[in-house]
Amino acid sequence: MGFIWDFVFFLFSTTVLGAAVLLLSFYVFFFNLINIQKGQEPPGPRPLPLLGNLLQLDLKKPHQSLYELSKKYGSVFTVYFGIQKVVVLAGYKTVKEALVNYAEEFGDRDMPPIVEDSNRGHGILFANGDTWKELRRFALSTLRDFGMGKRIAESKILDECDHLIEVCFCCYLTGKPFDTLPPLTRATANVVSSLVYGSRFEYNDSRFKNLVAHAHQTIRLSGSPSIQLYNMFPRLASWVKNRHLILRNYDLTVSDVKDLVKHLKETLVPHSCRGLVDCFLIRKQKEDSCVGASHFTEENLMFTVTNLFAAGTDTTAATLRWALLLMAKYPQIQDKVQEELSRVVGNRQVQVDDRKNLPYIDAVIHETQRLANILPMSIPHKTSRDVTFQGFFIKKDTSVFPLLTSVLFDESKWESPYMFNPSHFLDAEGKFILRDAFLPFSAGRRACLGEGLAKMELFLFFTCLLQRFRFTPPAGVLPSELDLTPAVGFTLNPLPHELCAVNRQ
Helix, strand or coil: CHHHHHHHHHHHHCCCCCHHHHHHHHHHHHHHHHHHHCCCCCCCCCCECCCECHHHCCCCCHHHHHHHHHHHHCCEEEEEECCEEEEEECCHHHHHHHHHHCCCCCCEECCCHHHHHHCCCCCCCCCCHHHHHHHHHHHHHHHHHCCCCCHHHHHHHHHHHHHHHHHHHHHHHHCCCEECHHHHHHHHHHHHHHHHCCCCCCCCCHHHHHHHHHHHHHHHHHCCHHHHHHHHCHHHHHHCHHHHHHHHHHHHHHHHHHHHHHHHHHCCCCCCCCCHHHHHHHHHHHHHCCCCCCCCCHHHHHHHHHHHHHHHHHHHHHHHHHHHHHHHHCHHHHHHHHHHHHHHCCCCCCCHHHHHHCHHHHHHHHHHHHHHCCCCCCCCEECCCCEEECCEEECCCCEEEECHHHHHCCCCCCCCCCCCCHHHHECCCCCECCCCCCCCCCCHHHCCCCHHHHHHHHHHHHHHHHHHEEEECCCCCCHHHCCCCECCCCCCCECCCEEEEEECC
16 A cells, blocks of 8 residues: 555656646546436446545455455446546356347457557457457467367377476476476467467477567566556656566567568468468468458567467466466365376376366366456456446446456355365266356457367366376475465466476376
């Protein structure tokens, strides 16, 4: 709280945010408060001029602050991040209704200043309109052609499992605990790379290591308190160190991607695509010769690739890191996982088809995704038009946060929402059941386009690792002492930690 008060003092002492801005903000807030009192807009805590509800938000875990506010103000409420009005959607029923039944109205992507600085409306993740529709359609069809969610992708993942097991085995031979972050992020990044570029990288490849590290750091910094403050008050641009780091990472990443694309372009063979980049280049060549504007531009290629690489790497790797940490913390659950693996699969290679015969493991993976809560506020949405939703009027271009935390921890949907309990996904006979309120990939037209691939990766990486190794805390650390507090970031990763991999074969 002291940090926020220091920031408040800075805001009111700087000449940049002078009297004119203060008077304007008074007008804006007075106008909106009148609307709230008239019942035209969702309720919410009374905002302060300029600061909004900043003093009521913990910027290290804003999702938790919003979840607590939802218990007071309901499933649709308004909160102010500075002078920016945000409508928060909370609870399974409300989030699902908005994203699915009102898909068009709540389907646009909000563009906070840090996104405008870096993506500038290009790519898939942070784009709207025809650009987004065309590129998402292209990416989905192309990735499916290259096996996303199919046998071809399964073989790529299993190949990567062998490389990952080799790294863990080397750590086992040394007898030392290891940080799970580097090998898991590189493994998941290689699965995406094989689909995007048509080939994988060696784990010690310097360019590959930089691409993975920059993507991870950018996602982490994007959720930092200083970036959230910058998004509220863009005039702070020159003061925010993390903004400069993010933009530097984007520049370095785009430079590396351009080099990779240049090589693919030089070796391109028409009608023989190695990956998504090849397909994009061929499509671009065709459209360059046509009259009219095309969405298949160099900029959209660069940001489509970087979007897919970052999104497809960080969330899946983070979930796997949580899974291994949870196995080490709850050895009795790890016992049941490995007993089922030994009984059903034995020593042969695990396959995706085994999932239906491994209900307990399937439940453990789903419960890990639920409890890990990787993307607690989803990626911000924006209303594409004026909409009346659940009796409340929401204007066009209003920022909307579908609070996935409130879905994955909905007390009306989960028997023990704050505990790691695989039984949430098992019936009385021990068979796997999928729950309605399981929405880690969000829902509607902005749902994760890599959901099928992520599910396959989580199952194969997790089972292959648990088939070969037992994961334990470092010597001298009790399982109960392992910390499940998430690190600060746009996605929720575990805090830095090390585990030991003990060979089972």
